[in-house]
Amino acid sequence: MTAAFAHGYPFDPTCGLDLEGLLAVAPPEPPEGFADFWHARRARAVAVDPAPTLTNPRRVGDLEVFDCAYRSTDGVAIGGWFVRPAGVEATRGLVVGHGYGGRDAPDLDMVFPGTAVLFPCLRGLSRSARPDLPSDPNRHVLHGIEDRDRWLIGGCVDDAWLAVSALLALAPATAGRIGWSGVSFGGGIGALMLPWEDRVGRAELRLPTFGHHALRLRLPMVGSGAAIAAYEAAHGGVMATLRWHDAATAARFVRQPVLAVLALFDPAVPPPGQFAIFTALAAEKELVTIDAGHFDYPAATAQEANRLARARTFFGDA
Numbered sequence: 001m002t003a004a005f006a007h008g009y010p011f012d013p014t015c016g017l018d019l020e021g022l023l024a025v026a027p028p029e030p031p032e033g034f035a036d037f038w039h040a041r042r043a044r045a046v047a048v049d050p051a052p053t054l055t056n057p058r059r060v061g062d063l064e065v066f067d068c069a070y071r072s073t074d075g076v077a078i079g080g081w082f083v084r085p086a087g088v089e090a091t092r093g094l095v096v097g098h099g100y101g102g103r104d105a106p107d108l109d110m111v112f113p114g115t116a117v118l119f120p121c122l123r124g125l126s127r128s129a130r131p132d133l134p135s136d137p138n139r140h141v142l143h144g145i146e147d148r149d150r151w152l153i154g155g156c157v158d159d160a161w162l163a164v165s166a167l168l169a170l171a172p173a174t175a176g177r178i179g180w181s182g183v184s185f186g187g188g189i190g191a192l193m194l195p196w197e198d199r200v201g202r203a204e205l206r207l208p209t210f211g212h213h214a215l216r217l218r219l220p221m222v223g224s225g226a227a228i229a230a231y232e233a234a235h236g237g238v239m240a241t242l243r244w245h246d247a248a249t250a251a252r253f254v255r256q257p258v259l260a261v262l263a264l265f266d267p268a269v270p271p272p273g274q275f276a277i278f279t280a281l282a283a284e285k286e287l288v289t290i291d292a293g294h295f296d297y298p299a300a301t302a303q304e305a306n307r308l309a310r311a312r313t314f315f316g317d318a
Helices: 019-023 034-046 152-170 185-196 224-235 239-245 247-251 271-280 300-316
Strands: 053-060 063-071 077-085 092-097 115-120 178-183 202-206 258-263 285-290
Touching: 019 271, 034 152, 034 185, 034 247, 063 115, 063 152, 077 152, 092 152, 092 185, 092 300, 115 152, 152 178, 152 185, 178 185, 178 300, 185 202, 185 247, 202 300, 247 271, 258 271, 258 300, 285 300
Parallel strands: 092 115, 092 178, 178 202, 202 258, 258 285
Antiparallel strands: 053 063, 063 077, 077 115
């Protein structure tokens, strides 16, 4: 398959595969002890009391919007936004993860009727920036990569679990009806956190990264994945950490329904890695394909409207 759009990249962002070829990408096998590693990490994380606080209340239409902060592991303070319907108790909950560009504001299109939504900024990024952590994605993704237990991505998964804890503290009536929606970076973090998280009932994974690292290292791309590949070329040894943080490996253990929104063309998150996550999912799953990810294209607005409608229905079943 050749690239679907005119572009300036010195490689084909389809990786030469059509939909049939992408669906044939096999996910990696888990290392021995993979599930035990993640169960233990999750147990340590949820032992933390997030103690969420809300400030700066304002009204936007029929929504109440607040600045939000909570505690995560390692004493890290996480900032973000909390949004709930005004005048009624929310009966559903949603945590919305961001891409590697961070987040400047809550995406109110993701606040569905009757739903309380937490928009966290994961550690090192946007409202959770701190002087000891790099905020540039190409440096953020390498922080601590030499040590499986210290890689910054694992800390971001902790932040996601504790976002669920914070949401439950702020909107306890949402218990049993909580979802996760994450795009790109947030999609990969969602795939890593979801199998071990019994408080989240369903998830939307959009353009998820961190899928099939061993394959990704051999594929051309731009962005944080390219930074990892360059680091591996210079220093070697990254698979000792990456194999424990592979979203396609984790997806084998997911038991919740998943809505997967995957791109056929993507210069930043190679489509084979995205589809390896989908292929690995053993539970109920729904696939929405879009023409391109991390790239402007003519049908983007219409396809995003369709994606949003599908997500509204999907999370309405939570």
